[in-house]
Amino acid sequence: MKRTHRIKGPAFVVGDNIDTDQIIPAKYLNLVPTIPKEYEELGRYALAGLPGEECFVPEGADKTPYSVIVAGKNFGCGSSREHAPIALGAAGCSVVVARSFARIFYRNCIATGEIIPVEPSGELPRIQTGDEVTIDLDENKMIYEKDGTIVSLMPLGEALPVLDAGGIFNYARQHGFLG
Amino acid sequence: MPKMTLTEKILCRKSGRAEVRPGENVWVNVDVLMTHDVCGPGTIGVFRREFGKEARVWDPNRVVLIPDHYIFTTDSLANRNVDILREFAKEQGIRYFYDVIDDSEGRWRYKAEKGPFKRQYGSRYAGVCHSALPEHGHTRPGEVLLGTDSHTCTAGAFNEFATGIGNTDAGFVLGTGRILLRIPPTLRFLLDGELPSGVMAKDVILHIIGMIGFDGATYKAMEYGGEGVGGLTMDDRMTIANMAIEAGGKNGIFPCDEATVAFVRERTEAEGTVSEFEPVEQDLGAPVEAEYRIDLSELEPLVALHPNPGNRRKAREVTDIKIDRAYIGSCTGGKTSDFLAFARIVKGKEVKVPTFGVPATPRVVEELQRAQLGEKTVWEILEESGVRMTENASCAACLGGPEDSFGRLNSPMTCISATNRNFPGRMGHRDSRVILASPATVAASALAGHIADPRD
Structure with a gap:
């Protein structure tokens, strides 16, 4: 199955330095992501650690209405918990556009294939939560649907075929790194 | 041989290359893979899903399982996660599994009625993984150590390449002993x-x-x-x-010197x-x-104020900041030397705010209960100064954890802590605040009720 390279949906907007405790608070790390019921439950708590009133996953809901997160710099800093990209993916989000990513979070996005992590090559427009955006991975651009502004995205490079394969295991099998 | 950094030399050796340069991707042979109760069950899940139910780990003597995160809690899922590690260790013949209990057929259940202070672990339990790894002889110069925990980098102290990875990468390593790394x-x-x-x-x-x-x-x-x-x-x-x-x-x-070699040889x-x-x-x-x-x-005593570890101030310049709690423990500040520095400052005095002490490992507990500062043991000095010392060595409140975790910030409050991270909500309540400092600065602040310089 080839991953879609065009994602359109409402964006959830956050600031700089959203760490893994805000993405998935530590008290939910008792959940094991490979147990299907607990995977789903992790999705419910995605971004539950964000201070403030705004909810990524509405109270009582299982999924987020936002398929894209637009963030500032250093998204995913902190812990190596894979629960972080998994919670976002389980909630129904598929792309995070951030000015920069912390290393382990970025790698976990790609290894799991849960989240497409992309960085803009220029300034992001002033997007508000709920605004529609389109991410196009073939043309490496983000379209802000409100006024048609186009933001260039840095190419995913070597990470894209891994994401296309659905994570490192499928990718490794396809390329003969695994028996 | 071209000139290379320590990291490049190790990754070059372990990938079988003659030379490596930053930015290159290389397949690296792993010496030790460590996982714990929070990420181990998911790692095992990935391993079984991808390699099959009958699969064997690449080398059972190179896999180290250390339950340490959510141990002394009544949270049933957290207790179950320790049991998952035990079953896997048994199935795979993993020698280095530092179980909480001694009964290999048993199940781990924390007994809240016994209270949080007295030890509830068996003879094999090792405590916080990053302190336990060197104590138990798993950190060696020139090697590659990977762990499903971001603070795995601690082992770099021993002249090795050590870094944190996620469950999926760890599942891959479990099956193959290899990982693709960028220099x-x-x-x-x-x-x-x-x-x-x-x-x-x-x-x-x-x-x-x-x-x-x-x-x-x-x-x-x-x-x-x-x-x-x-x-x-x-x-x-x-x-x-x-x-x-x-x-x-x-x-x-x-770099490796005589101190490194002596420590590693001994352990x-x-x-x-x-x-x-x-x-x-x-x-x-x-x-x-x-x-x-x-x-x-x-250098002078420093603090990192809420909400990130880069928010550096000199302790002397922010003594107007009041604290509600003090905490000493974790892989960063829970070693014997950390508690000794703390005890020297609080000796004969009384802390002004609730202060929690969580040794990183059972060995630290033993050392503090044996070592003397004057007439009394370090443990006695700490307790007499009002520090709530638990023998239940673990990660405890450093990362919040289940709500009954020892020392967890369960309401919006400000805690000065010898731990490593102070992002919003790190030690518990979403609106609580953490100030990072050295054990000495935490001690001086606990006595003062506000941020204080240990030299004053």
């Missing part, structure tokens, strides 16, 4: 002089993170060198390497682990992305 560029920190009284290794790393920013080393190796390294104990080096991730770093790494021989190792030698002529010089003798 990181290196930032070199040359340390001169000696730490003055009242200034600790924690202040060195808070200084560095404040200087380069808490994403200043993202994707990079942080290599230490210079004459000042010789004056740092292995505990000091562990504290500094431990917080590489708090600057976004991939790893922190120290590997006592524990019967692999006792042969081949250090990598530092080449200060190897090209690096940036080089910094730090005079240790000029």
Whole structure:
């Protein structure tokens, strides 16, 4: 199955330095992501650690209405918990556009294939939560649907075929790194 | 042989290359893979899903399982996660499983009715993984250590490449013993002089993170060198390497000297682990992305204020900030030397705010209960000063955890802590605040009820 390279949906907007405790608070790390019921439950708590009133996953809901997160710099800093990209993916989000990513979070996005992590090559427009955006991975651009502004995205490079394969295991099998 | 940094030399050796350069991707052979109760069950799940139910790990003597995160809690899922590790260890014949209980057929259940202070673990339990790994002879110069925990970089103190990975990567390593790694560029920190009284290794790393920013080393190796390294104990080096991730770093790494060799020899021989190792030698002529010089003798006690580890201030400049709680423990600040520094300051005095002490490992508990400062043991001094000391060594409230975790911040409050991270809600309640400091600064602040400089 080839991953879609065009994602359109409402964006959830956050600031700089959203760490893994805000993405998935530590008290939910008792959940094991490979147990299907607990995977789903992790999705419910995605971004539950964000201070403030705004909810990524509405109270009582299982999924987020936002398929894209637009963030500032250093998204995913902190812990190596894979629960972080998994919670976002389980909630129904598929792309995070951030000015920069912390290393382990970025790698976990790609290894799991849960989240497409992309960085803009220029300034992001002033997007508000709920605004529609389109991410196009073939043309490496983000379209802000409100006024048609186009933001260039840095190419995913070597990470894209891994994401296309659905994570490192499928990718490794396809390329003969695994028996 | 081209000039290479410590990190490049190790990854070059372990990938079988003649030379590596930053930015290259190489397949690396892993010496040790560590996982714990929070990420182990998911890692095992990935391993079984991808390699099949009958699959065997690549080498059962190179997999180290250390339950340490959510142990002394009645949370039934957390208790179950320890049981998952036990079943896997048994099924795979994993020798280095540091179980909470002694009964290999048993199930782990924490008994809240016994209270949080007295030990509830068996003879094999090892405590916080990053302190337990060196104690139990699993850290060796020149090796590659991967762990499903961001503070795995602590082991860089022992002249090895050590970094944190996710469950999926760890599942891959479990099955293959290999991982694809990118060679990181290196930032070199040359340390001169000696730490003055009242200034600790924690202040060195808070200084560095404040200087380069808490994403200043993202994707990079942080290599230490210079004459000042010789004056740092292995505990000091562990504290500094431990917080590489708090600057976004991939790893922190120290050169190997007599202190390193003596420590590793003693621990590997006592524990019967692999006792042969081949250090990598530092080449200060190897090209690096940036080089910094730090005079240790000029450093002062520091804090990192909420909400990130780069928010550096001199303790003396922020004494107006009041605290509601103090905490000493974790892989960063829970070693014997950390509690000793704390005890020297609180000896004969009384803390003004609720203060919680969680030793990193059972061995630290034993040492504190045996070592004397004057007439009394360190443990007695701490308890008499009002510190709530638990024998249940674990990660406890450092990362919040289940709501009954010892010392957890369950309401919006400000805590000064000898731990490593202070992002919003890190130690519990979403609106609580954490101030990071050295054990000495935490002690002085606990006595004052506000941020205080331990030299005052």
